[in-house]
Amino acid sequence: STFDRIPPTGHGALDRWIFDMVSLCQPDRVYLADGSDREFSDLVEPLVKCGQMMRLKRPGSYACWTDPRDVARSEQSTWIATASAEDVGPLGQWIDPLEIKKELLICFNGSMKGRTMYIVPYCMGPLSSSYSLIGIELTDSPYVVLHMHKMTRMGAEVLARLGKEGPFYPGLHSVGCPLLKGAADVSWPCNVERRAIVHFPKEKLVWSYGSGYGGNALLGKKCLSLRIASVKAKEEGWFAEHMLILGITNPEGKKRYFAAAFPSACGKTNLAMLKPSLPGWKIETVGDDIAWLHIRKEDQTLWAINPEAGYFGVAPYTSKTTNPYGYQTISHDTLFTNVAITQDRDVWWEGYTPTCPEGVTSWRNVPYDPKKDEEPAAHPNSRFAVRATQNPIFDPASERPEGVPISAILFGGRRRSLLPLCWEALSFEQGVFWGATLSSETTAAADGKVGQVRFDPFAMRPFFGYHVGDYFAHWLSLAKVASSFRMYRVNWFLEDAKGNLLWPGYGDNIRVLKWIFERLEGTAQGEALPFGIIPQGLDVAGLKVDLKALFPYRKQDWLKEMALIESFFETIGSRMPGRLFEELEALRDRVENLSY
Numbered sequence: 001s002t003f004d005r006i007p008p009t010g011h012g013a014l015d016r017w018i019f020d021m022v023s024l025c026q027p028d029r030v031y032l033a034d035g036s037d038r039e040f041s042d043l044v045e046p047l048v049k050c051g052q053m054m055r056l057k058r059p060g061s062y063a064c065w066t067d068p069r070d071v072a073r074s075e076q077s078t079w080i081a082t083a084s085a086e087d088v089g090p091l092g093q094w095i096d097p098l099e100i101k102k103e104l105l106i107c108f109n110g111s112m113k114g115r116t117m118y119i120v121p122y123c124m125g126p127l128s129s130s131y132s133l134i135g136i137e138l139t140d141s142p143y144v145v146l147h148m149h150k151m152t153r154m155g156a157e158v159l160a161r162l163g164k165e166g167p168f169y170p171g172l173h174s175v176g177c178p179l180l181k182g183a184a185d186v187s188w189p190c191n192v193e194r195r196a197i198v199h200f201p202k203e204k205l206v207w208s209y210g211s212g213y214g215g216n217a218l219l220g221k222k223c224l225s226l227r228i229a230s231v232k233a234k235e236e237g238w239f240a241e242h243m244l245i246l247g248i249t250n251p252e253g254k255k256r257y258f259a260a261a262f263p264s265a266c267g268k269t270n271l272a273m274l275k276p277s278l279p280g281w282k283i284e285t286v287g288d289d290i291a292w293l294h295i296r297k298e299d300q301t302l303w304a305i306n307p308e309a310g311y312f313g314v315a316p317y318t319s320k321t322t323n324p325y326g327y328q329t330i331s332h333d334t335l336f337t338n339v340a341i342t343q344d345r346d347v348w349w350e351g352y353t354p355t356c357p358e359g360v361t362s363w364r365n366v367p368y369d370p371k372k373d374e375e376p377a378a379h380p381n382s383r384f385a386v387r388a389t390q391n392p393i394f395d396p397a398s399e400r401p402e403g404v405p406i407s408a409i410l411f412g413g414r415r416r417s418l419l420p421l422c423w424e425a426l427s428f429e430q431g432v433f434w435g436a437t438l439s440s441e442t443t444a445a446a447d448g449k450v451g452q453v454r455f456d457p458f459a460m461r462p463f464f465g466y467h468v469g470d471y472f473a474h475w476l477s478l479a480k481v482a483s484s485f486r487m488y489r490v491n492w493f494l495e496d497a498k499g500n501l502l503w504p505g506y507g508d509n510i511r512v513l514k515w516i517f518e519r520l521e522g523t524a525q526g527e528a529l530p531f532g533i534i535p536q537g538l539d540v541a542g543l544k545v546d547l548k549a550l551f552p553y554r555k556q557d558w559l560k561e562m563a564l565i566e567s568f569f570e571t572i573g574s575r576m577p578g579r580l581f582e583e584l585e586a587l588r589d590r591v592e593n594l595s596y
Contacts, residue, residue, distance in 0.1 A: 007032040007119070011164050014136060018119060021138050021172055026110045027117035033145055035155015043142045052187050057346045060333035064143065065363055066213055067188040070195075071338060072381045073215040073222065075462050078197040080227065089467030090571050091457075100198050107176060107194055107209045114179025115140040121168075122154035122220050124229075124307035127161055129401035131238075131294055131305050133229065134162050137219045139173040141189075144217050150335060150385040151310040152220050169228060171206040171219035188212060199223060201231040201465050214312060214337075214383060225290050225307045226463035233292070234466060234474050242459045243291035244272040245304050245404065247395045248513055251280030256517060259291050259304055260410035260490075261459040263440050267412070267492055267505065269313050273325040273393065276510035278539065283510070284395035285325075285388070286404060288313070293406065301484040305403035308388070315339055315382040317351030322506055328392050335385040338363040340377035349378030405484075407520050412490040413456070414440040418557050419491040421503055421550040422512045423532035424519060430532070431487025432475045433583040437565050438489075455568045469575025476579055488516055489532070494550060502549050511539050529553060530590035558591045 006022055007030065008015055022030060033039060044062060047053040053064045080088045081097035088094035118139050125132025139145065148154050162168060176191030195210030206223045208216055215222040229240035242261055249255040262268040272288035287306025296303045313326065315336065320327045330336075339347045343359035355370075360377050362368040368377045388394055397404050411434055413419070425431035435458045455461070457468060464471060490512055494502040515535045518524035526533035534551050565584055569576055 002027060002030060006030045009159055011162055014168060017170055018138065022117060024105070024108050025112040025117060025174060027112035027115055027140060029116040030119065031116050032119045033121070033155055035149065035157065040146060040149050043146055047142060054341065054345070057344055058332055058334070061336065063336040063339055063341065063347060065188065065338055065365060067190050067192070068364065069192045070188065070190045070211050070213045071379055072213065073462070074195055074197065074211060077195045079199065080465060081198050081200050082202065087467055089464070089469060089575065090573065091461055091468045092464050095198065097200055104196060104198065104207050104209060108172065108174060111174040111176055111178055112140040114181065118142070118145045120145055120148050120154055121158040121162065122148055122152040123158045123161065124152065124220055124225050125292065125305050126399050126401055127153055127157060129305055131292060131403065132307070133169055133224065134158060134166065135169040135171055135220050135224050137171045137173060139217070141173065141175050141212050141217060143212055144173065146335060147218055147385050148220065150387050151218060151308060151312060153309050169204050169224055171208070171223065173208040173217055173219055175212045176210040197223065199227045199465060201228065204228050204232065218312070221308070221312065222463055227465040229292065230463065231465040234470065237295070239293040241291045241293060242289070242463055244268055244288050245286035245291050245306055246272050247284040247286060247397065247404065248517055249282040250517060256407040256520060257286065257404040258408045258410060258513070259293070259406050260412060261435065261438065262412045263438065263456040263459045266414050266440060269311070269326060270323050270506060271509060273323055273391065274509060275324050275507050277507035278510050278514060281510050281514060284393045285391050286395045286398045295481050296402070300481045302406045302481055303403040304406050306398055310385060310387045312383055312385050315384050316349045316378055316380055319351050322351065325391060325393050329390045330384045330386050333386065333390065336383070338379035338382035340368060349382055350376050408486050408488060408516050410488045410490055411435050411438045412492065413438050414493045415491050416441055416493060416495040418552065418561060419489065420534055420552060421494065422488060422490045422515065423534045424526060425487040425532050426528065428479055428482035428487065429476065429579060430583055432472065433580050434487065434489045435475065436472050436580055453564055467575050469572045469577065472580060473577045476577055486520065496549065502546060504543065508543065514539055530587060530594065531558070555591060555594060562588050
């Protein structure tokens with residue numbers, strides 16, 4: 001029977017949970033993942049033979065294509081299950097834990113018939129770090145196991161660290177497509193009609209059903225490392241954040257670390273892997289997506305680890321020009337999803353090269369004609385998954401168990417006007433205010449209304465595990481160590497009246513990072529304005545830019561912005577910290593007292 005073939009882990013509580021989930025899901029086979037290269041090969045070869053994956057021209061690399069209905073994180077199907085809706089707040093989706101468990105028990109009952117249940121032990125964070133968390137994902141998707149190989153530290157070494165009694169964070173995932181005896185499988189099994197990604201913060205548990213894609217199925221990423229971890233962080237006094245971490249070294253050899261929060265489509269990965277245009281400056285990547293921040297007891301300073309071991313990056317517009325280090329990173333041993341394929345079995349997507357080569361097959365597996373087809377060749381959310389150690393500028397400090405010290409925190413959104421290229425917060429509390437009011441303007445592709453401001457506090461809007469007002473209060477509690485870092489806002493996306501970008505971005509963003517670095521060193525000058533300190537003497541040598549346009553200040557525009565901020569704060573309700581309302585009123589007073 002299946003129960004005779006459940007491999008024991010040696011951890012009593014884990015073995016009992018696995019037994020219960022096998023009884024519920026009724027897989028034909030149960031396999032304990034060991035994380036070896038041999039295992040990866042054994043999993044990928046059958047998928048290549050049956051056509052679910054394609055071996056590519058580039059060494060060790062493969063591509064696959066999803067059901068067109070299962071192509072992105074499904075926020076409308078993502079819930080936080082707590083006893084009270086008030087604990088989730090206005091930016092999350094609440095659901096009753098008892099009701100959703102009843103529904104999901106019906107869904108999971110027999111959901112893995114005809115399939116293999118894979119037991120995936122994984123560690124978020126360096127194996128040697130006391131700040132890391134061990135998760136166990138049970139899944140019926142080999143796609144998930146292959147991606148966990150790239151994205152996490154996983155397998156036998158994780159079980160060894162877990163031991164016989166260590167704490168673990170359980171996650172159950174099924175694509176929701178049991179295979180009847182003798183039936184042929186589909187190329188991308190999923191069950192989008194019943195899709196649900198549910199987080200149970202009290203139990204630190206995730207159940208995901210119906211989707212096989214990305215953040216819906218790779219439970220270590222957004223589910224554990226942000227939504228569940230944010231709750232644990234609040235309880236224990238640390239911070240689980242949607243932030244990159246980079247190391248920056250100046251020409252004299254001094255190194256600092258910055259963390260940065262950017263909403264989607266705001267250049268996060270490009271900044272994490274930046275190739276500086278200024279000679280002598282060096283960037284190294286610790287992480288491109290998630291940071292766990294903690295206060296070091298010895299000196300009450302802010303430190304961070306990157307819980308991930310790989311990148312799950314958006315492919316379109318990643319190129320040799322926009323992200324040369326990212327381009328090199330994915331040159332081998334990479335998994336691609338929903339990209340286009342060239343005649344010689346290589347990948348292609350919009351922006352990869354200036355023009356589309358002939359004979360490309362689109363992500364929908366049909367010939368692509370750029371002159372006739374309205375859709376892009378690669379899905380806009382097509383992805384690559386690759387181990388971080390392949391990055392030419394991978395920072396070895398990423399593996400330090402204590403993490404790295406954070407000197408500056410940056411917040412960056414996509415705004416065409418009003419917000420300057422960069423500025424430094426006047427105080428820690430104002431820095432939290434700027435994180436809380438982080439925003440981007442929507443595009444026509446998003447909802448048909450160009451320029452509508454969408455607030456995305458700390459770039460965490462889709463990832464809060466608890467009430468956003470309590471989250472703001474938790475950030476304000478960092479005031480006790482605020483002397484160890486400073487906070488900044490950046491905006492690479494200012495446009496002129498014709499819609500042309502005013503700032504070149506990409507490698508030239510080092511010029512802003514340089515100013516921030518030198519502010520921390522006490523060698524860069526700034527001018528105090530109502531909203532913060534803007535640069536004096538920003539290094540723009542060799543650039544044709546309009547500095548005045550890059551640092552706009554129009555009183556009436558700022559008053560309108562503050563009205564938007566006030567309305568947003570009011571939607572948060574009674575748990576909104578009064579301190580941030582005070583920051584808003586102080587800013588309004590400073591703006592109104594100016595004559596221009």
